[in-house]
Amino acid sequence: MRRKKRKNGANLIGYSLIAPWLIGIFCFQLWPIIHSFLMSFTDYNLLNTPQFIGAANYSKMFQDENFYQAVRVTFKYVFIAVPAKILFALCIALILNLKLKGIGIYRTIYYIPSILGSSIAVAILWKALFVKDGAINALLASFGIQGASWLGSPKYALFTISLLTVWQFGSSMVVFLAGLKQIPMELYEAAAVDGAGRWAKFIHITIPGIMPMMSFNVLMQTINAFQMFAAPYTIFNGRGGPLNSVMLYVIYLYQHAFKYFNVGYSSALSWALLVMIAGTALILHFLQKRFLNYDD
């Protein structure tokens, strides 16, 4: 009995120590999540007293042309940006895994874009680089190449934004690098004895060796990509870019919440996004289970 009491006391101290974190998670995450779920069944417009309107917000989505546009753009973005970023991160990780002098410094430098990553300053930098008379086109012009309007043309705008994402490859790269370090050197030595070339080693040792990191990266980056917001919001002044070709899902739901004040509808859009992300994650998980077997 005495022991039990002391343990409870210890728990209490523990809870009070993590209280700041608990307060944060309950007030700024859990409560808003619950709140938005409730709001998604109302006609709340920021100013009125919310009225319960059943699933009307959800059924409205299916008749909303712009909703389909946002979903199309978002999936396109995910399919472009995620594989490109993963590939790029892997390449850089392979280079940084070489045993060179001063490689630690390079590793640090290459991680910097990810630290700056989601900041507004980088979005503004991107805009300055890629506008029609920006630095990139000036550079191209010096080679005699006529640059396009990378942000102003509906053909290229989404790619330009994807490129920004790819540039923030640092966190995936670090995960890959950790994976590469874990592959036992003996495997490579044994393969070399058997006469395997560089390519054969890469395909049969490196790739299987980093598969767990690969699936982790793909999953995390996909989830993040669905929620892309800050950079395109800044670059296109909170709008959907040329012909709404960069109308990413989160920008669309932000517009409904804070431009048109359809908070109810916007909440429903958020929950639909959750379903989309969860669905995609489940598919990825299933594919990984089906085709990868870590234990062998």
Place this chain on the structure above:
Amino acid sequence: MRKRTSVTLVTAAMALLLAGCGGSGGGTQTTTQGNTQTEAAGQAADSGSGTEQVELRISWWGSDARHEATLEALDLFMEKNPNIKVVAEYQGFDGYHDKLMTQISSGTEPDVYQLDNNVYFASLAANDKLGDLTPYIGNQLKLDDYPEDALTWAQYNGVQYGVPSGLNGPLFIWNKKIFDEAGVEYPTDDWSWEDFEKACQEIYDKTGKYGMKEPSYFLTMTMVRQQGQWFATEEGELLDFSAALGNVYEQYNKWRETGIFPPLDMTVGQESQQDNLFLSCDAACEVNHIATMPQDHAAMAEEVELGISLVPGTKQSGGAYMLASMPWTLGKSSSHPEEAVKLIDFLINDPDAAKILMTVRGVPAPQSVRDTIAPMLEGDALLVMEGVDLLIENTERIDYEWLVPGSAVIENTIMDEQYATGYGQKTSQEAGAAAYQTILESVQNSQ
């Protein structure tokens, strides 16, 4: 046993926390008041006056000139009213109303704020989210000297919800240097759109600079009105403007082909109030609210002189209007409304404040204030005053699109369709009709 206790504990903690989140406003306000009272006690001892110390929050959007002048005026107010401390919250236009609307809906808005009556006023008034000024008029707030026409711009169903901080309106603004470069004569108030077309074509052919930056929402609205088509009735009921808007788009598309307007891919997504082709001196003119001219001028890439005149076509087909804009509004959740109204009165009427504020929010409306500052005006400020006089002389009637509930969608939609037809996705008439349909649906949804 142990498990159950900890579960209970966690549940209790959660309940407490959630309760804390829910009742946000009340808790914080009480503490603030408590603090203020302690401060007041200290200060009262110093100054010997027995008045209670009050803290007010005020917010506005604008650029540096407006920020500096307003801060200086607020210092003066605090000097004159030692028992009132004013905390200023200011920023640029982008994002200002997103923040303000969130504050209003959670009851944490400033005691006094500058509001865009073009877009947000009607929805807020209709939902009873604005502070009613009626009880203070004639007491803390003197409006005897304030023109009646201008006051209507902050009225809803006859109730006064704010006092416009300045007279304003869309005018044609042009870069003299580019006209000189091309050897083209300066625009006049009598210009027709044919004159505009001829001059701008010459400018583009000779200098490679565009005649005008991507047409603003204000220009589109003016050109629609010049066809005799209005956007709304006096009651704020939307009118069918599809055909007239379609015609304006058609004209835009034509001008875009000949270089009078820049190609869309130069501007879409790259145009903001702080960053556009007029400011970078790559376009000769713009149509913009005259009160923003001095700040635009300060932000321009080169040293240039600007000229102003009526929007082309005004003498032929009207469409000009004076607008009383940016009302100072009383926060409905203000716990010190009397002091807040006193601040509004100070910003609107006080001659010393007027000498500091000058025309940073457009031309002040009260006659006495205009007389006070008129001799002091020079340069851009004088131009702004002249511009507003032009608008007052040429106003036939005002349009009431800003009284349409949910009017926030109007500007976005009209710009979206302008781009859609500009990129060739729709014909100009289709785009005009689509804009009207989208806005109509949005208005019906918000009713």
